[in-house]
Amino acid sequence: MPVQISDLYDNWxxxxxxxxxxxxxxxxxxxxxDSNRAARYSTAAAGLEYDYSKNxxxxxxLKLLLGLAEKADLKGAIKRLFRGDHINNxxxxxxxxxxxxxxxxxxxxxxxxVAAALDKMSGLIxxxxxxxxxxxxxxxxxDVVNIGIGGSDxxxxxxxxxxxxxHTGHVNVHFVANVDGAEINDLFEKLNAGSxxxxxxxxSFSTLETLENALTARRWMLSQGCPEDxxxxxxxxxxxxxxxxIEFGMDADNVYPMWDWVGGRYSLWSAIGMPIxxxxxxxxxxxLRAGAARLDNHFAEAPxxxxxxxxxxxxxxxxxxxxGADNQAVLPYAxxxxxxxxxxxxxxxxxxxxxxxKEGQRLGYQxxxxxxxxxxxxxxHSFHQLLHxxxxxxxxxxxxxxxxxxxxxxxxxxxxxxxxAQSQAxxxxxxxxxxxxxxxxxxxxxxxxxxxAEHKVHPGNxxxxxxxxxxxxxxxxxxxxxxxxxxxxxxGVLWNINSFDQWGVELGKLLGTHVATAIDTTDVPTDxxxxxxxxxxxxxxxxx
Ligand code: F6P
Numbered sequence: 001m002p003v004q005i006s007d008l009y010d011n012w013x014x015x016x017x018x019x020x021x022x023x024x025x026x027x028x029x030x031x032x033x034d035s036n037r038a039a040r041y042s043t044a045a046a047g048l049e050y051d052y053s054k055n056x057x058x059x060x061x062l063k064l065l066l067g068l069a070e071k072a073d074l075k076g077a078i079k080r081l082f083r084g085d086h087i088n089n090x091x092x093x094x095x096x097x098x099x100x101x102x103x104x105x106x107x108x109x110x111x112x113x114v115a116a117a118l119d120k121m122s123g124l125i126x127x128x129x130x131x132x133x134x135x136x137x138x139x140x141x142x143d144v145v146n147i148g149i150g151g152s153d154x155x156x157x158x159x160x161x162x163x164x165x166x167h168t169g170h171v172n173v174h175f176v177a178n179v180d181g182a183e184i185n186d187l188f189e190k191l192n193a194g195s196x197x198x199x200x201x202x203x204s205f206s207t208l209e210t211l212e213n214a215l216t217a218r219r220w221m222l223s224q225g226c227p228e229d230x231x232x233x234x235x236x237x238x239x240x241x242x243x244x245x246i247e248f249g250m251d252a253d254n255v256y257p258m259w260d261w262v263g264g265r266y267s268l269w270s271a272i273g274m275p276i277x278x279x280x281x282x283x284x285x286x287x288l289r290a291g292a293a294r295l296d297n298h299f300a301e302a303p304x305x306x307x308x309x310x311x312x313x314x315x316x317x318x319x320x321x322x323x324g325a326d327n328q329a330v331l332p333y334a335x336x337x338x339x340x341x342x343x344x345x346x347x348x349x350x351x352x353x354x355x356x357x358k359e360g361q362r363l364g365y366q367x368x369x370x371x372x373x374x375x376x377x378x379x380x381h382s383f384h385q386l387l388h389x390x391x392x393x394x395x396x397x398x399x400x401x402x403x404x405x406x407x408x409x410x411x412x413x414x415x416x417x418x419x420x421a422q423s424q425a426x427x428x429x430x431x432x433x434x435x436x437x438x439x440x441x442x443x444x445x446x447x448x449x450x451x452x453a454e455h456k457v458h459p460g461n462x463x464x465x466x467x468x469x470x471x472x473x474x475x476x477x478x479x480x481x482x483x484x485x486x487x488x489x490x491x492g493v494l495w496n497i498n499s500f501d502q503w504g505v506e507l508g509k510l511l512g513t514h515v516a517t518a519i520d521t522t523d524v525p526t527d528x529x530x531x532x533x534x535x536x537x538x539x540x541x542x543x544x
Contacts, residue, residue: 002364003357005321008496009071015064019322022056026461027427030058043306046294046479050308052465054427055315055395056323062305065314068494069304077493082300084110084261088500089358095500096259097266097485098296101289101478110261114270117257121271122282124236128197129170129281136230137194145174145187146275147213148201151264152238153177154346155481156201156275158339159268159288162477165336165405166280171197173279176217179209184216193224193234200237201272203264205244208509214248238271263500265346266485284474291478299486309483312465313490316395319463320366325393328369332399333376333419334472340399341373344484351488351499358498367495377418387426388458396464398423399480401472419466429460 006012031037031053041053057065069075080087084094099110106115127133131140146156157175174191176184198217202210214235221234232251239245240258256271268276269289277285295308304310319325330341352368373379376398387394400419404412430438435456439449467483469476492499515536518524524536 002362005365009068011064011067015068015322018060018064022061022323027054027056027463028429028460031427043302043308043311045298045302045308046291046482047469047476048295048308048479048483049468050311050465051468052311052315054423055463055465057315057318061318065318066304068317069310069314069490072494072496074304074310074490074493077489078300081489082296088263088498090498090501090503094261095263095266095489096261097263097269098293100262100267100269101292101296101482103290103293110259113257113259117271118282118286121256121274121277125274125277125282128278129168133197134233135194135196136226136233139192139194141171141197142195143172143174143191144197144199144275144278145176145191145217146199146201147176147184147210147217148199148272149177149207149209150346150350151267152201152203152207152210152272154339154343155265155268156273158337158343159273159276159477159481160279161339162334162336162472163276163280163284163288163474165472166284166474168279168281171278173275175275176213177209179212181216184213184220188220193221193226196221196234198235199274200235200245200248200250201239201274202237202245203240203258203262203267203272205237205239205241205248208512211248218249236274238274265350268481280474287474288478291475291480292482293478294475295479295482295486299482309486310490312397312483312487313494315465316369316487316491317494319393319395320369323393325395326366326369327392327394328371329387329394329396330371330373330399331376331379331396331419331422332373333415334399334401335375336472337399337401338375341371343481345371347484348488350502350505352491352495352497353504354495354497357496359496363495363497365495367491367497376422377415380418380422384422387462394462396423396426396462398464398466400466400468401470401476402468403471405471405473423464423466425458425460426462426464427460429458429462430456431460432457 034040038051038053041057042049042051044050081095082098084096086092086094088095096110099108100114102111106112128141133141135141146153153175160173174187176187200210200214218231221231222228226234232254235250236254236256237245237250238256238258240260242255242257245255246252256274258267258270258272262270269292273285276288299307299309316328330344332340348371349368354367355363357363386392387396398419400416402416432453436449436453439452467480488499518536519539522540524533
């Protein structure tokens with residue numbers, strides 16, 4: 001018998017009864033009743049202003065949700081997280097990404113190792129930036145390419161794009177992740193071998209995609225005239241398996257460490273973040289780390305009712321497990337944050353897409369949810385139709401950096417005005433009477449009004465939160481990412497799951513190697529299913 005959510009929380013019936021009260025009232029009524037609602041349901045920390053007032057919460061809801069946090073011992077779990085307990089129980093290790101982003105002096109052995117690695121990385125970056133580091137034919141480095149996938153790609157790629165306004169211009173930074181040769185092949189056309197530095201980022205140094213791309217890059221460098229004994233001028237590795245990287249052919253001096261106590265998807269603050277530092281410089285990289293550290297302090301110390309990540313997690317729990325949402329949208333109103341949703345897909349879905357609890361018991365309740373979204377205002381001309389009028393419950397996070405780094409101020413006004421208006425429209429909606437009145441005001445004939453009015457109704461009462469910040473800069477971005485990391489942790493605690501392993505990615509990888517072998521040998525096991533066998537046959541025919 002799978003574990004039910006009511007087995008964890010004995011007041012579950014009370015929570016459901018309270019949820020029913022929200023079926024009798026709307027968010028608009030809640031705002032009409034309480035002119036102070038926005039202030040009451042807002043909190044701020046580390047440069048982030050979190051307004052969750054457009055959600056189905058009141059004092060009773062919060063009391064109930066905070067009661068769940070108490071029952072799950074969220075406060076104790078936060079202490080255990082930062083203390084380095086082996087909370088990743090299936091891999092018997094801590095999840096100490098917080099040790100990657102301390103401010104000031106290193107305080108413990110982990111932080112000292114991090115400081116040493118970042119010091120070495122800083123040396124490399126300045127040698128490349130100031131032209132001292134030369135390629136095999138004496139050229140300065142103009143292009144840096146990060147080869148990595150998942151946590152060794154998404155975070156650095158997202159942050160590098162997000163901080164476009166801070167790029168120093170010393171080098172161009174590129175990313176290659178996919179095992180699809182088309183990605184690296186397209187890049188070759190833009191690169192000059194003598195002025196290219198390749199970063200091979202892999203915590204495990206055993207990821208197929210990364211190793212194949214690294215070998216392809218190596219072959220290309222040789223084909224472009226780089227002598228074998230000069231490859232060290234063009235390849236740097238970042239890995240927790242330093243020996244494996246050296247065995248692969250990396251020069252020992254060029255290998256930067258990562259640690260087992262950091263999960264891949266939580267590692268952008270380490271040397272895995274090297275592409276970020278190449279793009280924006282070490283000072284800005286450290287400011288990013290500092291922003292995250294400030295958010296960590298807030299998570300550790302703020303009371304839960306004022307605690308941004310705790311509230312984000314409790315709200316998502318409320319929507320997932322009580323109100324029945326299986327998805328959530330993240331809509332950044334900043335073009336440079338366009339990769340945030342795909343970064344958050346790995347963070348949330350790889351962390352919390354689990355169906356057993358920490359004790360290995362099967363679960364009968366939802367964990368994780370589908371994260372999706374794109375940058376505003378682009379989504380408004382696409383999927384927002386469903387958000388406004390569809391019948392799918394989607395809690396939304398609007399991300400709103402208020403001030404732009406560029407000078408096209410009037411467009412910033414339209415951007416943020418739209419962000420604000422979307423949350424207002426979703427919450428307020430427009431009823432039948434208003435929709436008829438609008439058509440009347442437009443002089444539409446009565447029979448047409450009757451035919452159209454219902455189509456123009458916006459049901460409203462749709463939940464969203466807004467995370468605003470003065471501007472998108474390294475500190476606020478660091479805090480924003482850390483807020484999501486700690487939200488994911490909060491949810492893991494509430495669901496009693498291990499958010500730091502990812503066994504679910506293994507089977508597909510294993511079968512991928514079996515299928516590749518079957519293709520190589522054309523020896524396809526007869527007991528495989530007919531669909532798999534036919535697809536392999538078609539591949540062989542297409543590539544004959
Ligand atoms: O396949 C999933 C995964 O293990 C992720 O968790 C990880 O971020 C990614 O692959 C890349 O792993 P690595 O950094 O070891 O190459």
